Amino acid sequence: MPQVSSSSLKVTAMQAGCHALFRRGGSLMRHSAKLMLPSARAGTTSLSARQRAPSATPTLCDQYFKRDVSTSVTSDLHRPQPGLVSASQGHNTLKVWWREEESDEYPYVWLRDNCQCPDCFLRSASSRLFRVSGLSLDVRPKDVQVSDDGSFLHVVWEDGHRSAYEAKWLNARAFNPRKQSVYNSMYRLPQELWDSDMSQRIPRASFDELMEDDAALLKMLECMEVLGFTVVSGARLQEGELHRLSERVSHLVPSNYGTTFIVRDKRDASNVAYTGQGLDLHHDLVCLHYKPCVQLFHCISQFPGKGGDSVLADSFRIANQMRELYPHKYRVLTEVDVNFRDVAVDGGLQFDIIAKRPMISLRPNGEIKTVNMTTFGRDSYFGVSPEEAVSWYDAYLTYCDLLYRPENHFAFKMEVGEILIVDNLRILHGRTSYQEAYEGERLLEGGFWDWDMMRSRRRLLQRKLQRSS
Template sequence: MSSSPLRAITMQAGWHSLLRRGGGIMRDSASLMWTSTRVGTTHVRARQMALSAAPALCGNVLKRHIHASPSVTPDLNRPRTELASASQGHNALKIRWRGGEPDEFPYVWLRDNCLCSDCFHRSASSRLLRVADLSMNVRPREVQVSDDGDFLKVVWENGHESTYEADWLNERAFNTRQQSVYNNTYRLRPELWDSNMSQRIPRASFDELMEDDAAVLKLLENMEVLGFTVVSGARQEEGELQRLSERVSYLVASNYGTTFIVKDKRDASNVAYTSHGLDLHCDLVCLHYKPCVQLLHCITQFSGDGGDSILADSHRVAVQMKELYPQKFRFLTDILVNFRDVGIDEGFQFDIIARRPMISVRPDGEIKTVNMSTFGRDSHFGVSPEEAVSWYDAYLTFCDLLYRPENYITFKLEAGDILIMDNLRLLHGRTAYKDTAEGERRLEGGFWDWDMMRSRRRGLQMKLAGSS
């Protein structure tokens, strides 16, 4: 991290206050641990790294964040799985593998997933079996394993026949190992990072992304694991986000259009369209379907001091908050906050409101997203005065953690760079700059959707593994 961007940050009054407050948190902290994973097109390996919090908390955090890390790209050349035998239990078929541990498959699941042409449409990869034809009382009349161990044949009590390949069954086994493999296909595990990330910012080449599927796959893996990438070498003109999106994902429209220009504007409809410094935030928290991934293409950059980008891994800070201040953490997960965006942009008038907690968690307790926007948070607050005071105390404590120097990075985009960041996980901001000519610093922005990005990643994994 260069000294000039940090000087620019601390000179801003609001940030200076936060950094002062952060000193108290630092004195109260010791060390947390979190899992970090390295991205590659074939493997994601878990490793341990140090954070700041109380040492007694280390064991708890490690238990929740350390996982066995299966291959990111499916191994199409893995050894063939063979069935040894099958026997009937009360509610499940007991399978024994040659040279492996036994597994059980519920009868109702087997019948529900029959792959015959009457029950399954192969080209659509879709079940045809109607729910009315499925019963909890379904039982086999006969089960048989082929001599070579490649297939299992089940004849049900009503005479219907189902055949299952050994590999197909093994991939869907109900044991934790196979489910972990599938979970890593569903969503790659994130690596929580701190200010050391400034030494290893993930980068990609625009030209390579246009030509090389392996480069696209690496970009998508970096996005899931690290949450951001800087793409260099784009042309310094509008339209490059559309070109990149044709290779990677679809652009998603918002109330600012499919793409939008970020520059210092008179009568700006958004404070991002000014030269003011911006607190760390995520974009468009006012939308019930908050955009998943944001792209910012730097067409021209401000040549003087300022205009630096700031990034923080909000999930890492939320983990700190949960461990250090569990009661305050619950205020941020339980109390709903109003976010609102009112204005006119390119002739389109909007007044959009969403109500959500500042920290959203999944049913298993994992951090889902942090909803934070100083300028997007509404003044309407549907709580009691006492609850409001408690919420503000929790909010400022979270900000204390967030603005600690070890929890964010700063860097300056160059003309032709495209910053891509996970809007559900990363918070981004900007140092102030003095724009002497309107639009001297000019960026084009847009959004992608995680569903399409993960779909593209899975497809490329299969394609590249099959061609290797």
């Protein structure tokens, strides 16, 4: 019997795995094309039905949220804080008791680092003046007193420096899980993952209301953080509306396609989006190390025939399903770096942009930070071994199997004057194919926002509206 080397066996097994993947991949792509066609289940309506629909736009998120999000999220920040009763010095921490008989401990080094006196803190800039050269782990208080009304904690340090901490300020920064949870909710709203049923309760807003009403704008920003997308109606049918809306929300973030860009069928297209081809569910500009956070599409003109429908899916929901069902394959997608690349000439600018990142990027605590998925933006260069490549494709196609199940995505056709806003770190978007009669018959203006500025706007509006309520 002829001897067969272990390396030959490995190659044979790998080839068999490749053949199985290619068979499954071909079936998957045919199945996904079928799934992405408009359907009643996906929430798509005919043109005549849309024309008969009432023009009034439902109040943003009222059909989804059954509560006042801004109040529920931030109420704990604005309720009256308990006063101080007493304080006791420990080895490295100061323990304080509140009127409600709760107690908290604060490290001495933290208290000294966060002294609020004018020499240590610049209130107009909310910024620390105290230099790190003056900080030591050995810092200790010489005397600690609680004011008679319980509203202040006074500390005299061993070097004679005096600090005063307002009770409300101190309580909000307590080192306990409940207070830290309140801060984390203000920092970033908790996400709610969704499936194809979202097609029946798409969050909607009015362009004019967003321009004039702070409460409507706040609810839109909260919807974006919680659900990851919003549809805004009533924009004018001309370029520049994204600039107008951005003046209320966040500045537009430039990319290699400009500050804004036009999506339409073009000859010698620099991007597959500039054709009538169907687009797999994807994120945009994964090739950039700073992938744009939030994407906007303003529908200025729409293809009147069949096709050109937008498709949406919650990539985090699919990733969580995969983590539960296929933990090993999920780990592969979080560990293997993939090359993403964009090489083209657009608007006279020539570029060759490359980024290496895993398909699923995690935060240090294991939470999903972003999903990086694009069929046309994934490079053919793959810096792994052949065996690792087959393992990655197995995991990738498993993710796609889940993604293209009917319950995990939905389609709808944008109407003229609508602006679709999606979280580009989380929400996958795609498009069904269409055949244009002439260039520019389907025309969208696109742009990007930044999450830092959007969350900043949301926090400021929350405080403003809370004060006025």
